[in-house]
Amino acid sequence: WKTSNSSALLHIVAGLPDSLSGKAMRLVVVKEVWAWLVDEFEAKGDAYAQEVRRLFEAKRCAANGDVRAHLDEMEDLRRKYNAAAQEHMLETEFYRTVLASLPDYYR
Numbered sequence: 001w002k003t004s005n006s007s008a009l010l011h012i013v014a015g016l017p018d019s020l021s022g023k024a025m026r027l028v029v030v031k032e033v034w035a036w037l038v039d040e041f042e043a044k045g046d047a048y049a050q051e052v053r054r055l056f057e058a059k060r061c062a063a064n065g066d067v068r069a070h071l072d073e074m075e076d077l078r079r080k081y082n083a084a085a086q087e088h089m090l091e092t093e094f095y096r097t098v099l100a101s102l103p104d105y106y107r
Helices: 002-014 018-026 030-058 067-084 091-101
Strands: none
Touching: 002 018, 002 030, 018 030, 030 067, 067 091
C-alpha cells in the first residue's frame, strides 16, 4: 500500500507548479492531496471562468487586423472557458459574440 501511495503521490506532485508541490508533499495520503487540490481549484475555477468569459466578450478584431488570428484567439478563449466553467458556452452564444467582435464590413 505504501509503495502505491508514494507512486501516486509522486505522479500528482510532478504535475503541479512549484508553488503547490511543497504543500502537496506535506500531506501524506494521496486521498488528502486529492481532496486539497479539489478544494483549491474548484474555488478558483468559477472566478477564472468568469474572467475568461469577460475577456472573450470584450475581444475585438481591429479593422485592419488579422481575422484568422482573431478567430483562433476567440476559439482558444472558448476552450479555456469550457474547461473551467460548470456549463459550456452555447454554440449560438459563441457565434453571436464572434460576429459582434468582427469589423463592421464583415457583418
